[in-house]
Amino acid sequence: xxxxVHKLPVSQRLGFSIGHVLNDLTASMWFSxxxxxxxxxxxxxxxxxxxxxxxxxxxDALFTPFIGFESDSTVGICNLGKRKSWHFVGTLCVxxxxxxxxxxxxxxxxxxxWAQFIYYAPFVVIFQFGWASVQINHLSLIPDLTPDExxxxxLNGMRYAFTVISNLIVFGVFWxxxxxxxxxxxxxxxxxxxxxxxxxxxxxxxxxGIVFSFIFHMVVREKVKCNQEFVGEEPGSSxxxxxxxxxxxxxxxxxxxxxxxKEIQFYQIAVIYMCTRLFVNVSQIYLPLxxxxxxxxxKDNVAVMPLVVYVSGFFTSLVMRPMNKKIGRKATYFVGIVxxxxxxxxxxxxxxxxxxxxxxxxxxxxxxxxxxxxxSLSMTADMIGENTESGGFVYGSMSFTDKLSNGIAVTLIQxxxxxxxxxxxxxxxxxxxxxxxxxxxxxxxxxxxxxxxxTKLGTRKKHLRRLEPIxxxxxxxxxxxNTNIYYDTEDDLRQPLLRKKTPxxxxx
Numbered sequence: 001x002x003x004x005v006h007k008l009p010v011s012q013r014l015g016f017s018i019g020h021v022l023n024d025l026t027a028s029m030w031f032s033x034x035x036x037x038x039x040x041x042x043x044x045x046x047x048x049x050x051x052x053x054x055x056x057x058x059x060d061a062l063f064t065p066f067i068g069f070e071s072d073s074t075v076g077i078c079n080l081g082k083r084k085s086w087h088f089v090g091t092l093c094v095x096x097x098x099x100x101x102x103x104x105x106x107x108x109x110x111x112x113x114w115a116q117f118i119y120y121a122p123f124v125v126i127f128q129f130g131w132a133s134v135q136i137n138h139l140s141l142i143p144d145l146t147p148d149e150x151x152x153x154x155l156n157g158m159r160y161a162f163t164v165i166s167n168l169i170v171f172g173v174f175w176x177x178x179x180x181x182x183x184x185x186x187x188x189x190x191x192x193x194x195x196x197x198x199x200x201x202x203x204x205x206x207x208x209g210i211v212f213s214f215i216f217h218m219v220v221r222e223k224v225k226c227n228q229e230f231v232g233e234e235p236g237s238s239x240x241x242x243x244x245x246x247x248x249x250x251x252x253x254x255x256x257x258x259x260x261x262k263e264i265q266f267y268q269i270a271v272i273y274m275c276t277r278l279f280v281n282v283s284q285i286y287l288p289l290x291x292x293x294x295x296x297x298x299k300d301n302v303a304v305m306p307l308v309v310y311v312s313g314f315f316t317s318l319v320m321r322p323m324n325k326k327i328g329r330k331a332t333y334f335v336g337i338v339x340x341x342x343x344x345x346x347x348x349x350x351x352x353x354x355x356x357x358x359x360x361x362x363x364x365x366x367x368x369x370x371x372x373x374x375x376s377l378s379m380t381a382d383m384i385g386e387n388t389e390s391g392g393f394v395y396g397s398m399s400f401t402d403k404l405s406n407g408i409a410v411t412l413i414q415x416x417x418x419x420x421x422x423x424x425x426x427x428x429x430x431x432x433x434x435x436x437x438x439x440x441x442x443x444x445x446x447x448x449x450x451x452x453x454x455t456k457l458g459t460r461k462k463h464l465r466r467l468e469p470i471x472x473x474x475x476x477x478x479x480x481x482n483t484n485i486y487y488d489t490e491d492d493l494r495q496p497l498l499r500k501k502t503p504x505x506x507x508x
Contacts, residue, residue: 008146008155015219016145017158020138022091022209023131024166026098029205030056031284032170032306035410036292037102037198040190044113050414055121057407060128061400067129068136068396069257072389081222083137083144083392090137091213093130095206097123102202104195132399139395142381143388144223150321152381153374157320160374164314168307169208174201175303190292190299255387255460260394263460268451269379270401272333275445276376277402279340279438280369282409284309286437287362290347290430295355305362312366320374329382329457333375333449337442340368344442348435372445382457409437 038049067086077085100123105116142155177197260266287309288302297305324332343364350357380398384391418429 007148008151011219012145012221013151013155013158015216016138016141016155017162018212019087019141019216019220020134020159021162021166021212021216022094022206023134023138024163025170025205025209026094026127026131028167028170028306029102029202031281032288033198033302034101035285035414036190036288036302039289040292041192041195041198042116043192044117046414046417048113048117050411052117052120052124053414054407054411056124056128057403057410059125060132061403061407063129063132064136064396064399064403065393066396067133068140068392068394068399071137071140071392071396080217083141084217084220084222086133086137088217090130090133090135093126094134095130095210097126097130099202099206101127102198104199128403132396132403136392136395136399139377139380140388140391141220141222143384143386143391147386149382150325153321153324153378156374156377156381157317160317160320160370160377161314164310164317164370167310168314170201170205171303171307171310173204175300175307177201178300178303190302255390257390257393260390260397265383265452265455265457265459266394266397268448269376269383270398271448272445272452273376273380273398274401274405275441275448276372278405278409278441279445280373281406282413282441283344283365283369283434283438285410286413286430286434287365290434291358293427294430295350295352295358296427297355297358305358308359308362309366309369312363313370314366316367316370317374320371320378324375324378329375329379330449330452333372333379334446336368336371336375337446337449338368339364340372340442341439343368344435344439348431350431368442372442379457385458413437 034053035049038044038052039046044052071082071086074082074085077088080088101120105111105119108115108119138159142152142159145155146152174197177200284306287305291297291301291305292299320332323335327335343361346361346364347358350361380394384394413433
């Protein structure tokens with residue numbers, strides 16, 4: 001009888017794809033508007049605005065490995081499953097904290113910048129804990145839901161499609177907020193009068209996210225893994241038990257977090273994922289500032305231009321599965337690098353007189369970022385393979401490199417801002433940032449990609465001499481005949497050692 005992989009139902013695929021919408025909506029505001037909000041609306045100095053971003057990113061970086069490890073280890077709440085339980089806790093944290101970040105400081109609006117900084121920092125930390133919890137466990141659901149590589153790419157593609165849709169919602173709503181109240185729309189800089197627009201945007205975004213999170217938890221069914229016991233097909237038949245366990249263990253060697261740290265490919269993909277996130281996030285953060293301060297376009301373009309980026313990214317995500325299948329992961333990622341670097345070069349040469357060409361560069365930026373991001377996530381899922389027991393740790397580690405590097409990068413960019421010294425050429429600063437920083441990390445990602453060329457994604461360079469227990473205490477039990485099977489070395493996978501063992505009544 002041929003073994004068949006059951007296709008994931010459409011309802012499960014769609015339900016999964018909307019499970020990150022709340023995170024996507026809030027992340028869109030966080031990366032696109034946090035710096036410009038605190039810099040131009042709240043009038044924070046550059047360093048304090050950067051430090052607020054750094055606190056958030058470092059908090060997220062520190063939380064992610066912990067959340068990944070705990071997610072792999074815990075059972076979960078009731079029948080939700082371990083991934084959905086952590087997802088639910090994270091959702092509550094995001095809902096309860098993020099609206100405060102883009103609202104006026106309660107009872108301290110006219111206080112000094114450092115006092116308001118202290119007010120906003122705790123909300124940022126709570127938000128980042130919740131955001132990390134949702135992100136890691138949503139990603140960890142992918143290998144849990146399906147073992148099929150094609151379906152995993154499709155889930156990543158659908159997930160990214162809703163990421164794009166979420167960004168379209170944020171930028172579209174923000175654009176409408178400018179048009180519905182266009183008293184000063186033609187200005188090129190934001191100011192304190194725009195604070196109400198940010199307040200309305202954050203409430204709308206969180207409300208939409210709550211609806212999608214509720215649907216996700218109602219629709220998606222996580223496989224709840226209880227303490228498993230292997231039972232022979234016939235009482236007293238140890239041969240059936242041996243063949244069952246042997247076949248299972250030959251297909252998969254269990255991986256703990258220590259095992260992953262011994263894998264070279266773990267670090268290679270971490271570099272690629274980190275560079276991808278840096279490319280996407282730095283361009284997302286500084287595109288609005290490039291538009292308003294360098295090209296001096298009308299300020300409603302801080303909503304329109306990111307909209308163009310994500311529309312092109314959305315259509316790109318729809319062809320990711322056939323493209324990956326046709327030319328492979330590594331070639332697809334390289335195509336994304338080419339588009340992304342081309343966008344950076346184009347933006348470097350734009351002037352105020354040619355500012356309309358920014359729309360074309362934004363299209364290339366969306367294509368490049370979407371291709372790189374979806375493919376890097378698929379590479380991570382391929383590396384995990386069947387080792388879903390430690391998928392949370394892997395995604396947590398990838399996110400750790402992403403958040404920490406983003407926080408450091410943004411802080412350095414803000415610290416080096418020449419306007420702190422009243423430099424007459426400070427408006428050109430964002431041209432340099434938007435062109436050279438994303439392009440540089442794309443080149444680093446390309447070097448990481450080259451190191452992956454000789455190897456197949458998901459291969460294991462190192463194996464444990466002593467395999468992890470399937471149930472506990474290094475043994476698998478059969479209820480029927482009380483037979484214990486021990487796997488002491490890798491050779492024992494092919495020649496299992498069967499031992500009869502009589503349970504002791506009293507060890508004292």
